[in-house]
Amino acid sequence: MLRRAGRGGTDIVFPSLCLSLSIGAADVGSRRGGGGCGVGHPAKKKNPPINPSPDLLRKHTPSIYKYNPSPPQITHSLSPLTGNTSLPLAMASYTIDSVQSELKMTLYIKEVYDGPDTNGVTIISRAKMGTTWVFSWLVTDGPGPDANIVGHMQGTSVQVANTPDVYQYSLGLVFGDKRFNGSTLQISGTSQINGEWSIVGGTGELAMAKGTIKRTEIRYIGNTRISELKIHAFYTPMNSTTVSSNNTGCKFQKA
Structure with missing residues (x-):
């Protein structure tokens, strides 16, 4: 619960419920002094807990809370030619068949x-x-x-x-x-x-x-x-050549 005081009264904001209440100065005074003047407010029934739905959140979202229904999209850029990548590159292997x-x-x-x-x-x-x-x-x-x-x-x-x-x-x-x-x-x-x-x-x-x-x-x-x-x-002679490549260079190996 957040409390903001102003000239006209006090605003109480419940971020978890995305609701705000405005209480005038007179109301605050009467609530604070209700016990001294002998005049009290009738007892109110407690409301059941509110579980706001996404639709409610979208309609009643205060500036201090923003609803984002979609998860953030994470993308990775792979560039095997330049080596600029946010993920490690797996080594690739190529086989050059011998001539028949x-x-x-x-x-x-x-x-x-x-x-x-x-x-x-x-x-x-x-x-x-x-x-x-x-x-x-x-x-x-x-x-x-x-x-x-x-x-x-x-x-x-x-x-x-x-x-x-x-x-x-x-x-x-x-x-x-x-x-x-x-x-x-x-x-x-x-x-x-x-x-x-x-x-x-x-x-x-x-x-x-x-x-x-x-x-x-x-x-x-x-x-x-x-x-x-x-x-x-x-x-086909069994002497094929294997070429291994990664982001640092190439390696040739004759089987």
């Missing part, structure tokens, strides 16, 4: 099914279909006996037809040469001895490889077959 590479090469596989150098064995034998082989064929850079070994073709094949003979292959070409050492090409296909396989994936330097391999038999002498592999694939 193309692989074309001609290799040879050497299949040996008997003797001390055997690299393919039959594990299930059936009269017409179902015969299954497991092998780890040598892969070389030439068809002759002096060619360099660059890896192994490892996997299985199952005969799925006999007129003509058709096989389903599940293979992995594992490189052991200096360039692709430890990398692989994952191969799948259904074909005769001469046919085409699909490259369905790769690992290491040859990650995410896609392409084809065309297999052609060159010769079959005794227990040994030599076949040519024409490889054509696209792959």
Whole structure:
């Protein structure tokens, strides 16, 4: 409650109720001296407490109290280019993908099914279909006996037809040469001895490889077959570059 005195009387302001009352000087005097003159005012009933609504506040707002029905709006200005900001900037990261590479090469596989150098064995034998082989064929850079070994073709094949003979292959070409050492090409296909396989994936330097391999038999002498592999694939080397940026500068990192 605030009390303001003037010549004409006293103004009493209740900020919590946003109401004001004006009491004249005579009223004040009579209230102050009511007990001495013997004349009193009849007792008044107490009014219930007033809980002013927003509408009431808007209509009866004294100058010492202002009603604001809406909360203040807080805005933040972000300027990543200049660095002027009222909030800390989170670090952003960008990845620059490596360029896709193309692989074309001609290799040879050497299949040996008997003797001390055997690299393919039959594990299930059936009269017409179902015969299954497991092998780890040598892969070389030439068809002759002096060619360099660059890896192994490892996997299985199952005969799925006999007129003509058709096989389903599940293979992995594992490189052991200096360039692709430890990398692989994952191969799948259904074909005769001469046919085409699909490259369905790769690992290491040859990650995410896609392409084809065309297999052609060159010769079959005794227990040994030599076949040519024409490889054509696209792959994405796993050496992407990551760029990190914040309001202080950039940082480049090669994965």
